[in-house]
Amino acid sequence: MGKLRTALTELGGITSIALDGVVAMRKRPFQGAEFLHQCWFLAKVSAVPLILISIPFGMIIALHVGSFARQLGAEANVGSAMLLAVIREQAPVATALLIAGAGGSAMCADLGSRRIRDEIDAMQVMGVDPMHRLVAPRLLAASVVAVFFVSIVAVAGILGGWFFAVVVQKGTTGAYFASLNQLAQLPDYYMAVTKAVVFGFTAAAVACYKGYTVKGGPKGVGDAVQASVVITFILLFFQNAVLTIMYLNLVPQKM
Numbered sequence: 001m002g003k004l005r006t007a008l009t010e011l012g013g014i015t016s017i018a019l020d021g022v023v024a025m026r027k028r029p030f031q032g033a034e035f036l037h038q039c040w041f042l043a044k045v046s047a048v049p050l051i052l053i054s055i056p057f058g059m060i061i062a063l064h065v066g067s068f069a070r071q072l073g074a075e076a077n078v079g080s081a082m083l084l085a086v087i088r089e090q091a092p093v094a095t096a097l098l099i100a101g102a103g104g105s106a107m108c109a110d111l112g113s114r115r116i117r118d119e120i121d122a123m124q125v126m127g128v129d130p131m132h133r134l135v136a137p138r139l140l141a142a143s144v145v146a147v148f149f150v151s152i153v154a155v156a157g158i159l160g161g162w163f164f165a166v167v168v169q170k171g172t173t174g175a176y177f178a179s180l181n182q183l184a185q186l187p188d189y190y191m192a193v194t195k196a197v198v199f200g201f202t203a204a205a206v207a208c209y210k211g212y213t214v215k216g217g218p219k220g221v222g223d224a225v226q227a228s229v230v231i232t233f234i235l236l237f238f239q240n241a242v243l244t245i246m247y248l249n250l251v252p253q254k255m
Contacts, residue, residue, distance in 0.1 A: 010209075010231065017135060017212060018205035024129065024136040031137045038141035042103040046149065050098045054153045057094060058160030061085045063168075065161075080182040082165070086157035087188045088247075093240060094157075095149040096199030099142055100232040104207035107138055108228040111211025112221035120212070135212070139204045146200030150192050191247045198243065199236050206232045 065081045111134065114120050120130050165171045210228040214220045 013213065014205050014209045014231075017131075017209045018139065018201070020131045021135040021139040021205070021208065024131040025140060027129070027132045027136075031133060034133070034137040035141050038138050039145055041106070042099065042141060042145045043148075045102045045106060046098045046145075047152070049102060050094065050149055050153060051156050053098070054090070054094055054156035055160040057090055058082070058086060058157030059164045061090065061157070062161035062164035080184060082158065082161040083184045084188065086154055086161065087184060087192050088244070089240075090157050091150045091153040092192050092195035092199060093236070094153050095146050095196050096203060096236045097233070099146060099149070099200050100203040100207075100236065101229055103142065103145075104203040104232055105225045105229055107204060107207040108211040108225045109221055111208060112214035112224050115212065115214050116217055116221060130212070135208045138208055139201055142200040142204035143197045144200075146196040147193055150196040154192070187247075187251050191243070191251070195240065195243055198239055202235050202239065203232045206235065
């Protein structure tokens with residue numbers, strides 16, 4: 001019961017700081033400089049690793065899909081199966097993992113360092129709302145950057161799939177790209193973007209909560225960073241399962 005109570009307390013704290021951050025976004029003046037700084041920071045630390053994992057990820061999917069399609073005599077449909085796998089699952093999940101692992105950990109460490117140096121307390125004494133000044137721009141930046149990242153991952157994954165489907169498995173480029181729209185539809189991309197926004201927001205909310213409430217000095221900051229990454233991964237995969245189930249049951253699939 002103690003562990004369950006702790007987990008519920010953590011979840012409540014994450015939800016509370018996320019809601020406070022959303023409310024703080026409506027306050028004026030909007031922290032545009034901090035928002036742009038966080039967007040640039042997330043792009044700088046996550047973009048290259050994101051592309052580097054997206055290409056081999058797409059290759060692996062193409063290898064399995066192509067092998068299965070060859071057994072069924074459906075090599076011409078490899079492109080459509082690749083697009084579904086990349087758009088629906090690979091792109092938003094890879095985006096979330098990189099934002100949580102690279103950007104989220106840095107956010108947590110930054111806020112944690114401010115907390116142990118009493119900067120956040122000093123801001124409150126001076127009448128500056130830390131939610132408006134620090135948390136809200138980070139939540140918004142992670143959500144916006146995730147939308148751009150999901151498109152990058154989708155393109156990189158499809159190109160990686162093309163390499164394995166055409167170069168390695170001796171398929172044809174025309175057949176690969178001609179089959180892309182056989183099973184995929186525009187709502188698939190909308191769902192990928194929705195997942196990316198939800199995942200990016202969640203990663204930032206967890207990082208901000210763990211950094212904002214850190215205790216125990218420098219060691220506490222390290223523990224908070226580690227905990228934020230683990231908690232974010234657990235929440236992201238749970239959210240992914242829920243969103244995927246809702247999408248498949250609510251949106252008619254292309255036959």
